[in-house]
Amino acid sequence: MTPEALAQEIGRAADGKRRFIAALAGPPGAGKSTLGAALVHALGRGARLVPMDGFHFDDRVLAARGLSHRKGAPETFDGWGFLNLMERLKAGGEVAIPIFDREMELSRAAADVVTDEDRILIVEGNYLLLDEDPWRRLRPFFDLTMFLDVPEAELERRLLGRWEARADGAVWVASNDLPNVRRVLHGSVQADRIIRF
Template structure:
């Protein structure tokens, strides 16, 4: 299914409703941010992406908790704060949302605005369908769920390229993927609930 076809499906399901929240989930490296941007472009005015990554705990918090080396794991996100945001998006006309700056490795509060004309929201993140508490609390807040299925070898290739782009040496990238990304990939692939739609890439 092309982004245009998927956008048409979302648009059809979103008719005659207020805010329509689509969960776009998949493992690290699956291309969620890219597909979310393509869907927003195809949907046009009134569509907006809302990334889960804005709810990363800050490095200072992770260091204090001894979790910096696991940044990106399910417990390194403010899930309750994210749920509150989704609840607000269903009921409030204008909501400020945080965005994660991967170059700075920090979340920027109030970095974007979902306005009253933004009716179709593409919410993207690794763990939106994870069947481990407290993530299932998000389920009632989504109108449609989509899973991006990518072979593990292709995820590995993409993540090597991602970390090289962000300045890691090949050895550093390999160590981070093997010690952090790949366990998260396997955890989310094995532990996520079935989605309404599955998009296969790679």
């Protein structure tokens, strides 16, 4: 299925609803951000992307908690804060959202704004369907759940490419990214739609 065809399906499901929230989950390296942006583009006016990555704890917080070596794992996100965001998005009104800046490796607060004109929200993130607290509490906010299914070997290849400029890139992927991949693959609940591209 192409992103355009998937966007048409989402548009039909959202027809007549004041706000429709679709979750796009999947492991690191699956292509969630790319697909989410393509869906928003295909849906056009009234659609907005809401990334979970803006809820990364800052590096200083991770260091203080002894979690620097696990950056990207579920416990390195403000999951309860993200849950509060979903409550506000479901209720409507103007809501500022944080965006994670990959070049700066930090979250920028209020870097985007969701308004009532944004009727269809594509929420993307690794842990949207994770069957652990607080993540499991997100499901009632989603009108549709989608999961990007990519073979683990391909995810490893992509993640090694992502970190190739880093001297310890291969070690980082093996010790951090792949455990996160497996946590998502084996610890997420079934989505409404499984997507394979």
